[in-house]
Amino acid sequence: xxxxxxxxxxxxxxxxxxxxxxxxxxxxxxxxxxxxxxxxxxxxxxxxxxxxxxxxxxxxxxxxxxxxxxxxxxxxxxxxxxxxxxxxxxxxxxxxxxxxxxxxxxxxxxxxxx
Amino acid sequence: xxxxxxxxxxxxxxxxxxxxxxxxxxxxxxxxxxxxxxxxxxxxxxxxxxxxxxxxxxxxxxxxxxxxxxxxxxxxxxxxxxxxxxxxxxxxxxxxxxxxxxxxxxxxxxxxxxx
Numbered sequence: 085x086x087x088x089x090x091x092x093x094x095x096x097x098x099x100x101x102x103x104x105x106x107x108x109x110x111x112x113x114x115x116x117x118x119x120x121x122x123x124x125x126x127x128x129x130x131x132x133x134x135x136x137x138x139x140x141x142x143x144x145x146x147x148x149x150x151x152x153x154x155x156x157x158x159x160x161x162x163x164x165x166x167x168x169x170x171x172x173x174x175x176x177x178x179x180x181x182x183x184x185x186x187x188x189x190x191x192x193x194x195x196x197x198x
Numbered sequence: 199x200x201x202x203x204x205x206x207x208x209x210x211x212x213x214x215x216x217x218x219x220x221x222x223x224x225x226x227x228x229x230x231x232x233x234x235x236x237x238x239x240x241x242x243x244x245x246x247x248x249x250x251x252x253x254x255x256x257x258x259x260x261x262x263x264x265x266x267x268x269x270x271x272x273x274x275x276x277x278x279x280x281x282x283x284x285x286x287x288x289x290x291x292x293x294x295x296x297x298x299x300x301x302x303x304x305x306x307x308x309x310x311x312x313x
Contacts, residue, residue: 184300
């Protein structure tokens with residue numbers, strides 16, 4: 085069975101500062117990994133995904149994530165936070181060959197302060 | 199090209215009533231997934247359907263919950279005799295195919311409140 089752990093349910097950064105949201109996964113087979121963003125009262129929007137190609141994945145809105153097999157991690161980063169980045173972020177894992185079923189982490193609420 | 203449409207956006211039901219949540223997938227998509235998001239938690243998989251077939255219902259509660267995706271019309275998630283613990287946001291997602299390379303597109307969800 086696969087799972088993801090997101091460290092820190094709330095993260096607060098200043099505008100212009102580095103954003104780092106942590107995600108560790110557990111999977112018995114090489115997984116696909118995803119980051120989604122959820123704005124209030126909306127559905128989930130895909131930020132980026134890792135599907136066993138390049139380990140550094142670039143997504144939308146300036147976000148990127150690096151797959152590190154040795155650390156079983158897939159942390160999300162953005163060099164400079166913007167006020168519009170304030171939202172909830174979810175890391176998710178999908179088994180390769182296991183259909184489209186996602187297992188989500190519990191989410192990290194990102195707050196961006198002036 | 200409309201995205202995944204869910205209605206209603208908000209649904210209030212008294213304990214014991216039935217809740218029916220609708221999901222129209224993106225045009226051309228024949229695979230539908232339902233997820234539930236409880237307060238302060240991530241999304242939990244409930245059920246995966248293709249037209250007229252339930253493919254995976256491993257996340258569905260054993261009682262009171264059912265889902266269908268008929269040949270014509272939207273997918274329906276039905277909750278009978280709702281209880282307070284059913285209060286949650288229910289999200290539908292769709293994809294063009296069932297494989298890993300077919301991206302999921304999520305709707306904006308239905309927020310169910312049971313009073």
